Amino acid sequence: MDTPEFDPDCQVKGTAFTKKNYRDVYPAVDPTRPELSQDGKVVIITGASRGLGQMGFAVSFARANAAAIVLLGRSSEGLAKTESLVKEINPATKVLSISVDVTDEAGMNKAFETAVEKLGVPHVLVNNAGALVKLDTIVNTDVESWWKTQEINVKGTFIATKAFLKHTGDTPSEPTTIINLISMAAQGIPPGMSSYSPAKLAVSKFTQFLAMEHPTITSVNLDPGVAATDMGHGVPYLAPFIGDTPELSGGTAVWLATGDKSFLSGKYVSVCWNVEELESRRRK
Template structure:
């Protein structure tokens, strides 16, 4: 199947396939309305909730799953109000609270989490969705400040929100606790003009691995949201993705809810694409853990008893 530009619109999920069956829209196994995916009793915190995936994917899907409370963090109070309205329309029984704050403001984020605990209680799920792509140039042409701004939001912002969350839930919470970090397929390859963004997302993937090692009772998963038509795909550097933007907001959010449902510890510290069939993943969970799949690793060679040091 090809579009009018001669591109297979499914080329990216096919190239990145870990499962035989791939999805680009919600399917029964990840439907947030299913009883086994209920988020009843859980407090969910979503950063970058003023637009895009934060609004149309995660806020809507966790509302559909009946979360006890949803806290929305973002820079624009006006835009957050629109997300809050959408959550209310999706599920009037799910309380929602918006806090205008930048994830790069450590003191502001700490205060926001104090407010969340006071309003809803200790949170159970953190979705580190806030992201930026300030720089979209080659390394030679890039502006250093713009290049670094992407790191400030995507890396430092994720770290700040994560630490604030960990301080509330404790280093080894007994209640089911989930951290979802947003990564990107760009973190795997080397797309020209996307060095800052790609590197920042690779760091988030590695940060997720560290969370699993240091906080093994918390399920920490790095989600690649595929190719969704957002304001980002309008950027010149990402224009090539427009014909490939077949993944839906609903699928991204549904996979997020699935990760936060039941025991998904076999995926903790790992990379997960929203396109992969979750039933196949479940069937391979022992293999994934035993072979330490879906993590960053060196593709060259690995040591062994036959190696000689000279």
């Protein structure tokens, strides 16, 4: 009996909301398009020392000609690498790297104050910092690692967002965007993710509250798909499905930070979905 051919895109197709779907950058989300220019904008990215923060968001906003990019992360060495990449791509973009733990409220508040003092009020926040501390069953997972996953993903997003809103105000005079990284794990019951899955579900709900409380700020849940990051490679059963590029996440984030995307505020968006089709259905 022949073994059915495995389709590495089955997860993308199974969660598709649009007719066309992508796993890499395509013209509509190409950050070098003049229509997606971030000229004049200050962008803050958490978890910027590696993975999506580095190769996706920082790189893409640099290509989109952001006026300034603030890189927040724990690894000074990783931040230096990200800063070097940004400067290589776009020497005109100002870069400020600050080593800080996203769960450190005092440290994060100071980091945002420093950013505003040196670069001005930010326009975009990408809450990218996240972690899956341990992949295991509930019985075998220790309380500390289970709760650490919650703290990094939920508490970290909360702290960064509060610090951001402190400087933008409730009704910012310029277009302002908050992008919260979530995961398709929030929609299912993936083995070993009893902490990570609920954490991303909590972030998703948190984004809905942001949209309700701050209607003039566009707050979106962004699912990066299954990307080739340390976290992605850390889940063995996801290996056959890895294929969504960090650049796709970065380009989609740039698109979300451009023009009026308020119709997506409080909602879930997968980087795999065709943004042109989303735009065409905005009235629905």
